[in-house]
Amino acid sequence: MNDFVRIVEVGPRDGLQNEKQQVATADKIALIDRLSATGLKSIEATSFVSPKWVPQLADAAQVFSGIQRRPGISYPVLVPNEQGYDRARAVGVEEVAVFTAASEQFNRTNTNAGIDESLLRFEPILARAKADGVKVRGYVSTVLGCPYQGEVPLADVVKVAARLHAMGCYEISLGDTIGVGTPAKARAMLLAVAGEVPMADLAVHFHDTYGQALANIASCLEAGVRVVDSAVAGTGGCPYARGASGNVASEDVVYMLHGMGMVTGIDLAALAATGNWLAERLGRQTGSKTARAMTVS
Ligand code: HMG
Numbered sequence: 001m002n003d004f005v006r007i008v009e010v011g012p013r014d015g016l017q018n019e020k021q022q023v024a025t026a027d028k029i030a031l032i033d034r035l036s037a038t039g040l041k042s043i044e045a046t047s048f049v050s051p052k053w054v055p056q057l058a059d060a061a062q063v064f065s066g067i068q069r070r071p072g073i074s075y076p077v078l079v080p081n082e083q084g085y086d087r088a089r090a091v092g093v094e095e096v097a098v099f100t101a102a103s104e105q106f107n108r109t110n111t112n113a114g115i116d117e118s119l120l121r122f123e124p125i126l127a128r129a130k131a132d133g134v135k136v137r138g139y140v141s142t143v144l145g146c147p148y149q150g151e152v153p154l155a156d157v158v159k160v161a162a163r164l165h166a167m168g169c170y171e172i173s174l175g176d177t178i179g180v181g182t183p184a185k186a187r188a189m190l191l192a193v194a195g196e197v198p199m200a201d202l203a204v205h206f207h208d209t210y211g212q213a214l215a216n217i218a219s220c221l222e223a224g225v226r227v228v229d230s231a232v233a234g235t236g237g238c239p240y241a242r243g244a245s246g247n248v249a250s251e252d253v254v255y256m257l258h259g260m261g262m263v264t265g266i267d268l269a270a271l272a273a274t275g276n277w278l279a280e281r282l283g284r285q286t287g288s289k290t291a292r293a294m295t296v297s
């Protein structure tokens with residue numbers, strides 16, 4: 001069995017988009033540069049969405065222009081529409097992520113568009129990205145529950161994931177946006193999607209609202225997934241998902257993966273130090289359980 005797991009570090013975007021405290025642009029840049037030195041291969045840098053909707057990331061262009069991009073590391077950014085794509089390309093972005101959901105009301109609240117309408121918005125982005133040699137990742141939110149409709153039928157998750165993949169997204173990240181999933185449900189959802197989209201093209205994205213994220217990840221790893229989204233120091237949430245708490249902490253995920261004999265290429269001590277550095281800037285004591293344990297022992 002393939003034992004390499006790629007971590008997609010989403011802290012600078014999914015983490016910081018929902019922090020109450022405004023993080024200085026220079027600190028965002030320093031965070032990404034530090035993360036680039038930990039062995040991570042994918043770092044979601046920021047988001048070119050409307051600054052009226054997510055003021056925390058209004059400095060996306062300055063952040064992306066300020067970071068030191070290292071060869072071999074991908075720095076995707078979120079784009080909701082062509083305007084976001086234009087802004088991203090203007091500063092040299094080479095990978096973007098589009099995002100929609102498996103439940104209608106969540107997508108309307110998050111992007112002011114229904115699911116079908118959001119997929120229509122992505123068509124020109126995917127066409128231009130193909131011509132520009134830009135990679136496109138696709139997110140499906142609310143795969144294990146929606147803050148408005150509650151249960152989300154598996155068939156709806158499979159349908160949206162398969163459509164994004166068919167449109168040309170190279171990888172589909174399955175988001176438990178409000179962190180309501182439990183291990184057996186998470187695995188069943190992943191396997192259902194893997195019936196339509198190759199497992200190698202799937203990623204899992206868990207928020208830790210009920211403390212289930214690591215258990216869900218372990219369950220999905222057993223089912224075959226090898227790409228995991230996480231955020232250093234476990235920051236974040238989603239501004240348009242009532243009740244969503246932080247992302248699962250990257251340090252905790254890497255500690256678990258290494259304990260399972262999996263390979264990540266990540267220096268856990270450097271990652272934990274970066275998490276603590278960020279936590280300090282956010283006025284917290286420590287970044288993650290793993291970082292705390294490593295500091296004490
Ligand atoms: P809208 O208001 O319907 O957009 O928002 P619009 O096209 O009508 O434009 C309205 C105004 O916004 C205009 O400005 C546009 O220029 C501007 P005005 O004329 O009023 O001055 N505008 C933009 N400005 C900068 N960049 C842009 C842009 N687009 C429009 N790209 C829109 C529609 C999609 C833009 C808005 O709803 C939006 O930005 N939503 C983003 C919400 C968001 O970022 N949510 C969090 C990310 S998703 C997430 O966290 C889930 C995930 O982690 C996975 C999981 O956990 O499930 C990925």
Ligand code: MG
Nearest residue numbers: 014175177238
């Ligand atoms: Mg998220």
